[in-house]
Amino acid sequence: MLEVRDLSLTVPLQGTATLAVSNLSLQLQAGKVLALVGESGCGKSLTAQSMLRLGEYQGVGKASGDILLHGQSLFSMPDKQLRQVRGGSIAMIFQEPMTALNPVFSIGSQILEVIQLHTDLSPEQASARALALLADVGLQEGASLMQQYPDALSGGMRQRILIAMAMAGNPEFIIADEPTTALDVSVQKRIIGLLRTLQQDKGLGMLLVTHDFGLVAEMADEVAVMYAGEIIEQGSVFEIFDHPAHPYTKALMNCRPEAVTDGGALTVIPGKVPAPGSWGQGCRFKSRCTFGTDVCDKHVALDEWQQGSHMVRCVHVMDAKS
Numbered sequence: 001m002l003e004v005r006d007l008s009l010t011v012p013l014q015g016t017a018t019l020a021v022s023n024l025s026l027q028l029q030a031g032k033v034l035a036l037v038g039e040s041g042c043g044k045s046l047t048a049q050s051m052l053r054l055g056e057y058q059g060v061g062k063a064s065g066d067i068l069l070h071g072q073s074l075f076s077m078p079d080k081q082l083r084q085v086r087g088g089s090i091a092m093i094f095q096e097p098m099t100a101l102n103p104v105f106s107i108g109s110q111i112l113e114v115i116q117l118h119t120d121l122s123p124e125q126a127s128a129r130a131l132a133l134l135a136d137v138g139l140q141e142g143a144s145l146m147q148q149y150p151d152a153l154s155g156g157m158r159q160r161i162l163i164a165m166a167m168a169g170n171p172e173f174i175i176a177d178e179p180t181t182a183l184d185v186s187v188q189k190r191i192i193g194l195l196r197t198l199q200q201d202k203g204l205g206m207l208l209v210t211h212d213f214g215l216v217a218e219m220a221d222e223v224a225v226m227y228a229g230e231i232i233e234q235g236s237v238f239e240i241f242d243h244p245a246h247p248y249t250k251a252l253m254n255c256r257p258e259a260v261t262d263g264g265a266l267t268v269i270p271g272k273v274p275a276p277g278s279w280g281q282g283c284r285f286k287s288r289c290t291f292g293t294d295v296c297d298k299h300v301a302l303d304e305w306q307q308g309s310h311m312v313r314c315v316h317v318m319d320a321k322s
């Protein structure tokens with residue numbers, strides 16, 4: 001199990017460490033997909049990157065909490081072990097398949113580097129393993145592909161190669177941050193199909209960061225909805241789709257292109273996500289919410305409304321339902 005426990009993260013804004021993710025808890029389990037959804041700027045990528053402690057290179061700090069891999073803290077792990085965990089037990093697939101590959105090295109050398117870092121294979125065995133990984137992600141002409149450089153390839157091929165590289169260390173967990181957003185719609189479908197097959201065949205635990213509810217419906221077991229640095233609703237994919245309860249989740253669901261009938265205009269949520277540093281004590285969605293009242297100005301806990309595994313950080317769930 002990979003567990004995020006009560007994690008708060010800061011980012012540097014005008015020289016001050018400013019809270020950008022607060023008291024966030026998540027659990028990734030083998031064979032299960034947890035989707036993290038929310039508008040742009042809610043802190044999804046910060047959360048995803050923290051699961052490999054990658055944000056620290058951009059000045060992201062930890063204000064509280066922990067991340068535990070099978071009970072062991074990533075924050076008290078020796079650097080050597082952390083390097084093994086990155087791309088080993090926990091692999092990451094990024095949004096932008098071009099920037100994630102190094103343009104000056106061949107595909108082959110980049111895949112072989114990952115294999116050598118995480119296995120004891122001989123050079124011949126490593127080459128065979130690279131070809132097998134490429135075949136697993138649907139790339140058949142592996143030998144000639146290994147000679148090529150990233151800019152000679154399409155976005156879909158590059159994302160397949162990154163997925164192959166993510167699989168090279170035999171991960172238990174995959175963190176995928178908007179893995180298909182940068183791709184054409186037709187390519188997206190095939191990449192999703194591939195990710196889903198690999199996740200199921202290998203029983204991987206996956207964190208899928210996305211703003212695409214279609215993708216959530218197709219892949220996720222559990223859903224956590226994030227707003228302004230915190231989780232505001234969490235539950236099974238059925239609970240969230242059939243009974244969305246937070247006014248924000250409902251608004252997001254109404255913004256889906258599928259929710260528009262009779263050729264009407266796309267719905268948008270008026271206003272925008274409040275930036276880190278501008279949050280008050282109470283509900284962060286209040287200024288955009290049609291149910292907001294004075295009680296929303298006090299702190300609202302994630303389990304303010306709860307039914308089984310379904311939790312909602314809102315005092316107006318029953319009003320919003322009726």
Ligand SMILES: Nc1ncnc2c1ncn2[C@@H]1O[C@H](COP(=O)(O)OP(=O)(O)O)[C@@H](O)[C@H]1O
Nearest residue numbers: 011012020039040041042043044045046058276
């Ligand atoms: N390295 C950083 N330095 C300063 N601010 C950052 C940094 N990374 C993220 N932020 C800010 O934190 C907030 C959350 O960002 P992010 O996690 O990228 O959101 P999302 O992935 O949900 O779109 C945004 O307001 C963003 O501007």
Ligand SMILES: [Mg+2]
Nearest residue numbers: 044045046177
């Ligand atoms: Mg992001």
